[in-house]
Amino acid sequence: MSYREVTHKSWFSRIINSFVGVLFGFLFFLGSFFLLFWNEGRVNLAKVAKTAQEISAGGSAEAGQLIALTGALKSSSSLGDDYLKAGNYIYLNRRVEIYAWKEDKDSKTKKNIGGSETTTTDYNYRKEWTSSPENSSNFKVDGYHNPSMRIREKEQKANQIELEGFQLEQTEDLSLSAELLHLSQSLLKDQNEVVWASDHYLFSGQGSLENPQIGDLRISYEALPNPSPRMTLFAAYSATNRLAPFNNDRVMGFYRALKGDKTEAINYLQTEHNTTRWILRGLGFFLMWMGLSMIYAPISVFLDIVPIAGRVTRFMAGAASFLISAILSSITILISLILHNWIALLITILLVGGGIVYYLKSKKQAA
Structure with a gap:
């Protein structure tokens, strides 16, 4: 047996709900940065086991x-x-x-x-x-x-x-x-x-x-x-x-x-760590994408007064959110990897410092 339910929601109530969604969108968006940063700093038990x-x-x-x-x-x-x-x-x-x-x-x-x-x-x-x-x-x-x-x-x-x-x-x-x-x-x-x-x-x-x-x-x-x-x-x-x-x-x-043996056990732990890392990376990206989409939602809902305008806006907002989330999550992962690794952090500081010194010297010589 199946049952069909038809519900109707007014334009005004949809706008109110979309603004409530914006609050959750900001939480998802900000939370994604925390998740991505925490994920890159998780202890790798394979390295501990070694x-x-x-x-x-x-x-x-x-x-x-x-x-x-x-x-x-x-x-x-x-x-x-x-x-x-x-x-x-x-x-x-x-x-x-x-x-x-x-x-x-x-x-x-x-x-x-x-x-x-x-x-x-x-x-x-x-x-x-x-x-x-x-x-x-x-x-x-x-x-x-x-x-x-x-x-x-x-x-x-x-x-x-x-x-x-x-x-x-x-x-x-x-x-x-x-x-x-x-x-x-x-x-x-x-x-x-x-x-x-x-x-x-x-x-x-x-x-x-x-x-x-x-x-x-x-x-x-x-x-x-x-x-x-x-x-x-x-x-x-x-x-x-x-x-x-x-x-x-x-x-x-x-x-x-x-x-x-120990080698086989370490390989298992490494595979487990890598699998979890990529799952959480994907989850962080998805939370960021969903959060941005919810933040943009009131614009699409407002334009839904003409359905085709709302659909086009929603598609464009989703595509833009996807691209922005891909860029921001990649940058967050890269920065997190550097901050969680003191050797990489030191190298980065030296490279940035060297670049600044080189730029200032070049500018001085040009003057």
Whole structure:
């Protein structure tokens, strides 16, 4: 079933709303500079990891020193839950999805002569597996009810973990990577609420995994086996045969176990840092572009009294905002890179200073 809603907004109310949007536009515009500057100064954990002192079983370091230790994580404890038998896992994460209704909205807006605006919104409803079901009480149409999830997600870590003879402290803060657990009937406890459904899913509900009903649940697990594959741990040397999260004036709680040797782990951290950097750069640019567009919006809305004039103005303002944002964000990134790197800052100061001296000497000789 679909539902169509038609709303009308007067020219005057649109102008008022556009001026309110200008305030948010300035916030987005100014906030984009802060985000871009902060992003370029983020600590690169790959560079931090390169400074880690490599130790092996029986090795030692100064208290608080960042170390890199490669081996297999082990634990004397086992992990399980209400449905999965206790097994040899260092880490176990239960993921739960519910088959639920999702509301899709498709809106089309038409500018009218005189500056008013008519918006037509079509609401459609479909079913999907999701870990975050929508609140059906907010749906536009009654009759589509999403029940609450009767089974919740759950994350577990072994209490006692060791690596190459070193005991790990504060394991709740340890960052671990895991893979999807291969499930079988033999791994399940004897109970009626949840059944084995496939290699990767357990199922609970009235339907089936292939033909689910609203409110049905499917459960999967991410796990790190005990002992784990070969991993490299970055941590602080706490005391004899004990490791803990690493902290200094720039890094708080660096405590990660990554697959492979130290070089492979550092490469992963570098890729992670670069990916996040470009995502935040894109977000900063988008916030700047959106902010400028919102600042220019009242002009377009005012000219919407003649729809074609408003459309042309809106296109030109969007193109100008895009170009200005591209230039300003690039300059901000460049300046941020310089300010966050004292060597680059020193070189820049010397170059600028040298340029000024050269210009003054040239001017004096010309006189």
